[in-house]
Amino acid sequence: MGTEALVLALTVAVVLDLLLGDPLWLPHPVRWMGKAINVLEPRFRRLNLSVLYSGALMAAGLVLAVWIGCLLLVALAAKLHPVAAVVVQTLMIYTCISARDLRDAALAVAKALSEKGLAAGRRAVSMIVGRETDRLDETAVTRAAVETVAENLVDGFVSPLFFFVLGGGPLAMAYKMINTLDSMIGYKNDRYLLFGRFAARLDDVANYLPARISPLFIALTAQSIDRTGRIALSTAWRDGRAHASPNAGYPEAAFAGALGLWMGGPNFYHGRLVDKPVIGKGLADARPVHIRRACRLMLATAMLVFMAAAVAVLLLAGFC
DSSP states (O other): OOHHHHHHHHHHHHHHHHHOOOOOSOHHHHHHHHHHHHHHHHHTTTTSOOOOHHHHHHHOOOOOOOOHHHHHHHHHHHHHOOOHHHHHHHHHHHOOHHHHHHHHHHHHHHHHHHOOOOOHHHHHHHHHSSSSOOOOOOOHHHHHHHHHHHHHHHHHIHHHHHHHHHHHHHHHHHHHHHHHHHHHHOOOOOOTTTTTTTHHHHHHHHHHHHHHHHHHHHHHHHHHHHHHHHHHHHHHHHTTSSSTTTTTHHHHHHHHHHTBOOOOEEEEEETTTEEEEEESTSBBOOOOOHHHHHHHHHHHHHHHHHHHHHHHHHHHHHHH
């Protein structure tokens, strides 16, 4: 498949995401991935292996199956017609990115707070965060929404495009399988501490570089919007490691600096208080207006990442 066709597939996929998001009526590979995990988990747990190894075997097998299956699908489509290959690649990357849905979910929190009050805001933010929301005040609800926008910019856009540049739609789909595994079995609880450990580590490795290059794009975008690029970079450099996740702190810290607010701090998860470090210490408290500003920053950064990915595809083709 030619370089120009790959760039075309990427462009159409991004446009589709911005226009349509992820309609519930449209079959989505991530839902199929989730069903595969649910079906296979009890079978792999019954293997005559340790829980750690059976979980690792399931995760590795699913990622390889998705990657190889998508490679074969693209090859088959290319044999049928070059346009078919472009369509398949387009659909793959379209289903891997989620800028529109991320924006819509965050703006729903802002709308609930402004139109229906704190209780509605808590309900709306509970749909997109894992922390307990019934004790959050307006500042904490807002901060939770902004943190989600920042963190999911990487999972939902930067990382999929990073892997698309390296290996087209099939590698982006393999990344999505990694991300789905982490979201379903990558927990540090009694059930998944061992079984999901490999999946969680694999997700950490996959997002390592995208998370660390994301502050550069966030800072460039913030500089063009509000002239806050320098503080975005300095906050990411200072506080990027101040997070339980090895990766999430970098985009969150960049957003904290760009928007001029602090993030992190203690929150309740499953009845237990988790005292997380503060990111952007000394900056302002979050206000509902910050949700809209975060969405604007996220979408503009996503477009910059898209343009960089298109250029990278063309440059890599020139070297190969």
